[in-house]
Amino acid sequence: MKFTRRDVIRTTAGAAAGMLGGQFVGSPAFAQEALKYKPEDGAKLRLLRWSPFVQGDEDQWLKNTKRFTEMTGVEVRVDKESWEDIRPKAAVAANVGSGPDLMFVWFDDPHQYPDKLLDVTELGDYLGKKYGGWYDGPKQYATREGKFIGLPLATIGNAIVYRESWVKEAGFSEFPKDTAGFLELCKALKAKGHPAGFTHGHGVGDGNNYAHWLLWSHGGQMVDEQGKVTINSPETLKAIQYAQELYKTFIPGTESWLDVNNNRAFLAGEVSVIANGISVYNTAKVNKDNDPKLTEIAKDMRTTNMPIGPVGKSVELFQVTTAVIFNYTPYPNAAKAYLQFMFEDPQMSDWITSSACYCCQTLKSFANNPVWKADPNNAAYAKASETLRPNGYAGPLGYASAATMADYVLVDMFAKAVTGQAAPQEAMEEAEKRANRYYRV
């Protein structure tokens, strides 16, 4: 992750924009898109986004923004915050009715204050129709009662990252595709002195991804379709028992891991298998310091999707980000025009390419972006939007699903059981009780 250039980046319109502003309607490249929304006179926008995980993402977004400014004369200021700070900032903006005009938010955020967000159904439908439709998972995060309350921007894929030579050394010619085989592999790796490492700590991304995969792959779910808590089930029990066995193959300390620990441990050669975004591979591949050890690790790194459990299909949480417009913005048309421009081809294609597989497309047409085939390790991240399941499955998205995740109910349930602080049944009952408080039965 890069935290440099924290300064506010301003894309000033300047004299050129003034001259080009008049070309807005006439610009051939933008002619069709411009038909939808005409920015208000003197419109200025402020976007608050999460700090990029790969620099290419930010650079390209700003480049596209600059093009928008040049075409429309609308100045867009892009601010950034650490991704975990986005939720409280968005909450405050929604609550007080003041702040950035647009924001990139996470998970169920749009469902916590849907009435504070601008309805972008028209734009959502238009883009969906034009670009082959939205993937269901990201769309669920951005729609409520059939209306778009934001535009699904990207899914941050998560996949198994492993050391190929060590997997072979453990006697496996290929990485197992199912949970049973995966457990056997981890046991063999541990026996060879190459433990696995999955986050059982309060890591917002990695902790939740792993816990949800454990639960869902075994058929467990936090709530049913009506929002009734169903975590206390034989399927969950199986998931916990599986997690307990897997935990025995881990490097010590994973219960204290936050989001960065697995990357560090993997790149230091301490662990053989982790689950992470593409960033860990990119770090090794880019190898800024030309560390020969890291070059070797990068060559040995492989990625694949999380193993499939008894449910028989790939089901994962992933981090989903949605672009929302607050309805207090004085420039709703400019904001919509901006989003439209950024989601259109070639802007979106360029952004996906530059994001180096960190941001997976939410519109189906962009799935054929060459970036997914540019490196064999990229393929595992290509279908993130397709296989994801929204948080709080199978219940409705809203404050209860958000609060249950924010309170680490699922993460704690597994951590408590695997560390022996509670028996599986006890851990499950406690999770049920905690979830019930949010779903208020």
Next chain:
Amino acid sequence: MAVTSAAVRPRQSILSRLSESRNVLGFGFMLPAAALLLVFLTYPLGLGVWLGFTDARIGRPGIFIGIENYEYLWSDSVFWLSVFNTLLYTVSASILKFMLGLWLALILNGNLPFKSFFRAVVLLPWVVPTVLSAIAFWWIYDSQFSILSWALQQMGLIDHRINFLGDPTNARASVIAANVWRGIPFVAITLLAGLQTIPQSLYEAATLDGASRWQLFRYVTLPLLTPIIAITMTFSVLFTFTDFQLIYVLTRGGPVNATHLMATLSFQRGIAGGQLGEGAAIAVAMIPFLLAAILFSYFGLQRRRWQQGGGD
């Protein structure tokens, strides 16, 4: 003209009387401070207390629900765990900070070479922003890359790395140690200031009477330092009880909530989880503890006999 002067004169006299009145002037001078306190202290505190009685969520003002939030918390094991953690954290860290801080203050009060230099250096942990020192501790306590584990392994004292933040007991001890490291300078420097106000003549008189070093400390230093100790430790307890940054950076309340303090739980539920009402209720639940610490100090400071080292 005469009419005009007659009309003006009484007004002037009221103004001049007001401007000479001690009470009115005193009230006037206090107004800005009172306004600041009202706007920035009383109002937010009152709002926080009110929110605790509502079901306010992010994006929704909420309605009055009485003590429902508190009823929920009463039956919430994570909340009670956070209360236990907060008390353990505050009591252990405060005792350690007091003992080590006093010891350090006594050393710095003695005749040391480079005294000024050492006094300045001691302040460093307090001066460094908590988030930065917390990140340093994060590395020190890392389960894979801890320098402590590495050093002990190199010395042959341990054969496996210490799981500082993964094991609940270790994690609690680790965060307490980090807090003590950060808090010692405040206690040490404040007590040092107190030590320097004790007249040297008292020590000389006691020495002439044949007092030992322990007796000098017990019957001269300690009684005269008590008022400073009371105020210093009150502040130290308040800072420790409301600590947030250290835990947030190091463990985020983990492992399995073993290091969650009331402040971090309040943030997690109120802001990250969006349950403003419940978050506020947790924060309000801290008030009785904080009030107790303040009252203890207040009444302690009022007692002349106690100040002078006597019993009740």
